[in-house]
Amino acid sequence: MSDPREPIIRFDHASFGFPGLIALKDISLAIYEGEFVGVIGPNGSGKTTLCRAVLGLLPPIEGHLRIFDCACDELRCHHRAKIGYLPQKGVVDRNFPVTVLETVMMGRYGALGLFKRPGRKDHDIALEALVQVGMESHKDNALGQLSGGQQQRVFIARALAQQPKVLILDEPTTGLDITTQHNVIELVQHLHDELKLTVLLITHDINMIRSRVDRLVLLKTRLFAAAPPAEVLKPEILHQVYGKELVIAEKDLVIVEDYHHHH
C-alpha cells in the first residue's frame, strides 16, 4: 500500500558497515513526519547502526539513504541540527564539569553555526527545553549531581534545544528503575504528541512501548518487519529474530520457556 505522505527518512536497499562486516543489510524503510517508531531487535542486530545512519554519521556502503530529501553524505550542518539525539547511557562522561544549563545550551551550537555566540534567544530556547522536561529548577546544578533519570531528562532537553524535527533515542531507559523508565517514556510520548516530533526510539523493552508507538521496526542485520505493533509482535515473526518462541501472554510479552518454568 503506497503512502501519500513524503517520507522524512528513506532507506532504499541500503547496507551499512564495512565490506566483510555488514551491520545492516538491504534495508528499505520509509519513516514519515510525525511518526512514533520503536526500533527493536536482539543485541548486535544493528539498532545503533540504524540510529547512526539516520544521524548522517554513517553513509551506506550499498543502496541509498535520504534524510530531509538529501543524500546522507550531502547532509549539511543545518540539516543535522534538525535531528535531536540521545545517545546510549555510558557514552557520555556524566562527571564532566558542566551545569545543566550549559549542557542544554550545547544543543544550540550546531544550529547556530561557527563564529556565532549563543545569545538571549538561545538562552530562552534552552530554558524552554528544560521546562518541557520538567528540569528548569535544576538549571544551575552540576550534571554529575543528578540522578540517572534526571540526567536523561537533561539530555532530552539538550536534543530539544536543537528545535529538531526528528528525535532519536538510543535505549533511553537502560539502567533506570521501573518508575523512572516509565516516566522517561511518558515524557517522550508527551513530546511526540505536543511538539509533533518524529520519534525513533530504540529499546529492548517491548512492553513499555508497544501501546505507544505507531510502528515497530524489527531488526536483525536485515529488516524483518516495519508495521504496527500488533502485526509485528507475532510468535512466528519474533521467533525468526530472537530464536525463541515468544507469545503475547495477556498484556505482557514473555519467553515461553521462562513462563512455563515459573508457572
Place this chain on the structure above:
Amino acid sequence: MLDLLAYDFMQRSLLAAAMVGGLCSVIGVFVVLRGLAFVGAGTSHAAFAGVALGYLMGWPPLLLAIVFGLATVWITGWVEERGRMKLDVSIGILYTTTMALGILFIGLMKTYNAEVYGYLFGSVLSVTPEELHTIGALSVLVLGLLLLFAKELYFIAFDQEMAEASGVPARQIFFLLLTLVALTVVISLKTVGAILVFAMILIPASTAYQLTHSLTALTLYSATIGILTSVSGVMISALWDVPSGPAIVLLATTVFFISVFLSPKRLRRLHLVHSN
C-alpha cells in the same frame, strides 16, 4: 624584590611566563576534558626533536619544532579517527621515537650545545626580545582561535559524536584542537622546557577541575592559576637562584594538592559518606 623588576630581562621573563602560563592553562582545559593528556607529553618531546634537528642542521629550531609537533598530533589524530589504534598507543610510539631522534641529533652534534638543553629544561630568564615577540604573536593566534571556536571545542570535549550529530563540524574542530596543542607546546618550549611543558598544560586545568562544576568557571580558574603560578615561579627562580621550569611546575603542583584537599567536590563526597 622590586629591584629585580627594574631589569629588562626580568620584565621579559615575567611577561613570557604570564603568556605561556595563561595559554597552557586555557588549552589545558580542553586537553584534560577531551582526554588528550598524553598527547601533550608526546608532542613536547616531538617538538624537542625538531629543535635538536634545527641546531644540528643550522635551520630555524622553532620552525622545525612546529613541523615535528604538528606531524605528531596529526598522525595521532588520523590514526585514532581511522580506529586503527588507540590514541595512547600511537602517541606512545611517536613519543619514544621522536625522543630517540632528539637524543640522536644531540649525539650527532659532537659538541655540547647549552641552548638545546635550554629547550629541554626551560630557561625563561634568558628569553630574548625576539623570542618574546614570537611567543606574543603565537599566543594571540592560539588564544584567538580558542576563543573563536570555544563553543565547538567544549562540545567535542564533552562528546565528539554527539557534537557531530548535532551539526558541529566535529572532526575539523578536533584537528584544530590538536594543532593548537602542538603550537602551544612549541611556544612554551623556551620557557618551561620540553619535559615540563606538559605539566603546565595539565596541572592548572586539573586544579581548576577540583574547584568547580561549570565550564566557564573552569576555564577562568585554570587561566588564573596558570598565570599566577608561572609568574610566581619566575620570581622564586630569580630570588632563590633555582631553575625556572621546576620552580613553576613545583609551585603549580603544590597548588594542585591544596585544591584537592579543599575541593568542594571532595568535601561534598566526604559529607555524603558520613551522613550515610
